[in-house]
Amino acid sequence: MRPTWAARAALVLVATVLTMAASLPSAAEAGLLDRKKKGETHELKDFNFDEGIKEGRWLVMFHAPWCGHCKRFGPVLSDAAENYFGDEIKVAKVDATLQKKLKSRFEINSYPRVMYFEDGEKVAEYRSGRSLDALLAFGERMLADPLRHFEKPEDLLAWFSQPSTERDPAKDPVSFVVLGKTVSPEAKSVQTVAEAAKALRPSALFAECLGEACWAHFCKGSSPPSFCEGADAGDAPVLLRFEANEVPVWFQGDMLDVEAVKTWASTQNVPVFTELGTHNFQSLSAQPGRMLVLGAVNPDDRKNTTQFLSKLRAMARGQASSFPEDALSRVVMAHIDGKAWTAFLEDYGIFLDDLPRIVIIDTEGDAFYEDLEEEAKGVEQFVVRALDGEISPQSSGIVLSSKRLWRSFLRSLPMSGVILALVLLVVIMFFVVLCASEFELEDDAITDPDETTAAGVAEPRDTKKTQ
Template sequence: MHTAKNFALGLLAAAAVATASDVTQLKTDTFDEFVKTNDIVLAEFFAPWCGHCKALAPEYEEAATSLKEKDIKLAKIDCTEEAELCQKHGVEGYPTLKVFRGPDNVSPYKGQRKAAAITSYMIKQSLPAVSLLTKDTLEEFKKADKVVIVAYIDAADKASNETFGKIAEKLRDNYPFGASNDAALAEAEGVTAPAIVLYKDFDEGKAVFTEKFDVEAIEKFTKTAAIPLIGEVGPETYSDYMSSGLPLAYIFAETPEERKEISELLKPIAEAQRGVVNFATIDAKAFGAHAGNLNLKTDKFPAFAIQETVKNQKFPFDQEKAITLEAIKAFVDDFVSGKVDPSIKSEPIPEDNSGPVKVVVAKNYNDVVLDDTKDVLIEFYAPWCGHCKSLAPKYEELGALYAKSEFKDQVVIAKVDATANDVPDEIQGFPTIKLYAAGAKSEPVTYSGARTVEDLIKFISENGKYKASVIEETTEASAAPAATESPAAEEAAKEDHDEL
């Protein structure tokens, strides 16, 4: 009996260890006090049924444990139980993450949903925009993240101090910023004030800026120097490359050894094009399907392609040719000189496009979507996307309502398979729905509401030129807040996909 009791206690102890969490679950009556008594809190508003929330959970737990020693708290709120609290904080989809510095100082979390990214982002958020450094704190500050930026400026140089402060405020979500007025410390670091040193734990270890302090010049220097000469594209780095504003040259290869070998081969090109074209390897075994997004064959590696990230144009290198220093140099030089035409992937234009939802492909995209006389609501979807499949019958109903209304010649309901057609828009997840209003095609409005026919009609009437509202024929069941499947999250759809 004694043994059985000990065994039962042991099971309870093991269960307690297994369920111990460094994430604090908050309720309406504990939320305000928690954010008041902690300097900085990352709060996740979630729903138990949400697949994206389930995928985030282990990453969030790992980050909470990593941040515990820095006294940065992570919390979660179940919106199915605390609906009023979630509504108060403007939660429209799950998961929603917000950074709290007290109850009234709230900002959206803008980082990636991986443990390392959450940890890095929250450490940067916990620091002042610019940390004042001394010889005793500099070395520790250099280890705060993979990239840190330190300015060495005379205290009397108000203009340079002000300029650096502006950059720090603008980019504080991306990098930790520090500053020192100690001339001896600057000399020990090999610079003379005013200067900026970007310390990094890769490539040459640091980069130095000694030009005139100008916001645009410093920002360009920072974004260029902070990216590895030849980095690696993956779920955690993809958005950084896309937001850099520079074209990205992909090196696809199936083994680490082959990726290293080709990187060494092409290193002189990457060095010559630094600040003009970013270079990165990509694991062709894990992310080979992404080659298709660049109009490459997905079964022939190694391969090389350039993506113009701003215009979302693709420039695949002929896969029948060998990847040599001479061939890739000529290809990259021609790309930079504007001598290479982009490759356009498109399904055929439908012979019959008279349905209530117009089918858009790359070849008719401009004719349909950018028709300046019409309000065009377009859904960017993927065939494997579960949320897209759920939306399909409602979207068809929406199209039918407008097709037989007085607005049939003014409003177009359209859809495009964004995996089979090159589109100029940067699509982060599926489905993405945008309204291109007549007369305002350069400023599309992205839809983020619940995916009901009623709410989509309201969106069109509020944001379109023609304020076109139609009457829904059937009563819609209440819908959960819109979720979006990211190309990085196919696990949630139980499909075998390996998009970034």
């Protein structure tokens, strides 16, 4: 019996799949990591990952071949490896679509994911921007002393305010400093801060300026901070949070409790009111237990923009009487250029002609709040009601994913249209083959009552009746 066209098509499909499977790399290939010469990008797999990163500093990107962000960030990572990091920080890539064990182990659900390891242990996850400058700044922080040392206040102030290889103060304005008039760098409390600084170094900057000069500089004036008062002031260290144009805040907990220092610094390591961009969106929107209150403005509308930002800044500084301190502790406040981020804001139902507007993003709850009527009653009231659950949120997952998928489809035309057409064609062919196979099986199952036997004699019908 000759095979039907449907059967032949199935055989071709099976042969194609087997050919593709044969072309995949196997674990029987080269053994442990081939340590390439200084300044190159390594490829790690399930079977050689732990051995490969067990010594030294490693920055590892988990990626997928189809990921557009990975394709753009990959060359930046390779540039840093080949021309800047050298042998100080080794760089590797892992194709998480093939290395299933590593994907499961590190819970890789989005791409790219970049992690930093020291001597085989994961230390941090890279969450900064995808530019070369941001990547190099991260590297500088990992290589630097976690607690920078200054003796002169002018050097400390320059570190606060001047761009350097480890940060741009305009984008990363928060610093933490230990002061003490008669405190030794070897004091246990200073070492506690140093331990906290090491743990937080991917995202926070710490320094110490001990001695008379720094103490006198920060305690001068007719109204010095309260930590400067008292006969024994300066004998014990003080940990301060500094940000340009903002009032310093000091830690009032136990300086010998490293976890308390880490918790306080993590909470305080957010600008009071800053502009949102690609360099800080992930860190600002993912603060534990806090929602992102985002003011979207049109910079061309200077009058309304100035008034709107002034109101939001007053809220962020705790200067708005109708915005309680409890509410302030549960939000991160920022503003965004609505012209530059038009597509992003449209995902949340906010359009350029409507600006200025507010959107509240709850990353942990996978939701957001956008309500023109509620906002018109007062920004402070709108935020407080959202925090208290008095306004129904909108789900981020389905809404944003569908809009971004559609936007990506339109941006990738005509190639995305060709791919969609091919997918539809494959689906149609599948159902045609399936239906054809079922019809053939039905034809084979039908028996003609007058069909002859092999001897050429008609098969008689059973005419017996039940007695």
